[in-house]
Amino acid sequence: MSSPLLPIVRTAKSHRATGRVTLTDVAQAAGVSPSTVSRALRGERAVDPALIERVQAVSVKLGYVPDPAARALASQRSNHVAILIPLLSNALFVDLLDAAQKTLRAAGYQTLMGVTHYDASEEEQLLREQLLHRPAGLLVTGLDHNPVTRQLMDSSQVPCVHLMDLPAADQGEGPYCVGFRQTDAGAAMTRHLLQTGRTRIAFAAAQLDPRVMQRLYGWRTALQEAGYYEPALEFLNPAPSSLALGGVLFEQIMRQRPAVDAIFFCNDDLAQGALMAALRMGIQVPSQVAIAGFNDLTGSDQMLPPLTTVRTPRAQIGQAAAEMLLTLMRSEAPASAQVDLGFEILQRQST
Incomplete structure (x- = not known):
């Protein structure tokens, strides 16, 4: 049974000169702190479902629309994760993206996708654009990138996990990655x-x-x-x-x-x-x-x-990579820099 709404103690009008309803307005109306409102609206699992429902109802009544730019400015980082994949026409990447997105959304993160079309210069430009939005993390397909893209990843200090590929066994640990050889x-x-x-x-x-x-x-x-x-x-x-x-x-x-x-x-x-x-x-x-x-x-x-x-375990790769990225975004160290999920030969009647 849903928890009853707390009395609305404010109207939809904000004290801001712009008339925009703020996060603080929603917090006061719902009788909770602004940080609780933020976590509830992101749907974080740690927040009680009844409280999430109450805060969402208050925000709808007040007409509150989150401002991602303001959130990113306040925290120096947004609540979205940038994902770069080569194609959407290949079911391989659709399965991977779907699994990664579900895992990230459950943790309160949104995804912003870019399609590189296997073009190194397009990947570089997409990464530049994504970094302007101060993403909380990056999921990038493959390990083969041009020198500028690599430098952008390194200098951004944004946690990054690579999908699908692993370095050769004799190349050491390399970057954080999930996939198979x-x-x-x-x-x-x-x-x-x-x-x-x-x-x-x-x-x-x-x-x-x-x-x-x-x-x-x-x-x-x-x-x-x-x-x-x-x-x-x-x-x-x-x-x-x-x-x-x-x-x-x-x-x-x-x-x-x-x-x-x-x-x-x-x-x-x-x-x-x-x-x-x-x-x-x-x-x-x-x-x-x-x-x-x-x-x-x-x-x-x-x-x-x-x-x-x-x-190939593409859905498992998407999920495991997202989980590794969540660990990095908490400033924690993953158990391993590489996760090898392997592959399986399926013998059917064509051989």
């Missing part, structure tokens, strides 16, 4: 294909962002170790990843290198497009050629045949 995942899928008896394994990639190139390196390393590496079996296209491009790449590979017995696609949408092209072309998967993908995107388990892929 893309190179290891690429090598693991290649070894899986080798274990099924395939020896002429092509690698097909689009977008060619740093994480894709790390998967390529893992593929190369595994084949070199096994003695089956052929540079001619690399098919790299800088265009955005899509089902349509996957079909094009599959047709290109089968036309130029018909003896391949497996194709490792850098992303599931490419592999899904390849499976559709194989059906059109009458090519049997996996008896003629095995097909594998990466990320276990929606629909991969429903393909014909179901797609073998690397399952």
Whole structure:
């Protein structure tokens, strides 16, 4: 049952010359301190739900609208977290963003998102813009940034956690980050294909962002170790990843290198497009050629045949990175500077 409202002892009119209703007005009307009003309106878990409801009702009645600029000026930092991701058209980043945002909102923080489109200069400009708003923290995708962006992150002294990538094991701790090693995942899928008896394994990639190139390196390393590496079996296209491009790449590979017995696609949408092209072309998967993908995107388990892929923990990465950032924003040290959430090879009927 909801707690009854305290009597409203003030009207909506503020003593400010501007007539704007202030946080102090809401606090006096609700019979609590301004800091309690601030915490209640942010929805912090430590505040009693009945008190949150009471303060929200008072603020609505008075017509109070929070002023984020004034809040940031008073505290030298806002209650928002800036998040930079490469794309919104890729379910990978949507899942990551959703998990991070839920975790941050539960702690009373808002998120301000920027989309970099895999462009280093655009990432730099977005970061400059975000830092003008004095964010409480930063979540940034990847570890590959231009020198100016790195300098901006370091000099801002804003707590920052990197998403998706981890430094190589021999590079030391590096920055705060949550993810997995893309190179290891690429090598693991290649070894899986080798274990099924395939020896002429092509690698097909689009977008060619740093994480894709790390998967390529893992593929190369595994084949070199096994003695089956052929540079001619690399098919790299800088265009955005899509089902349509996957079909094009599959047709290109089968036309130029018909003896391949497996194709490792850098992303599931490419592999899904390849499976559709194989059906059109009458090519049997996996008896003629095995097909594998990466990320276990929606629909991969429903393909014909179901797609073998690397399952990546993107929602868990978003949540864990947000939790690490919350720790840093409390001026506390995380248990570890790096959190490796690993990956999983999902063997289905396409290999």
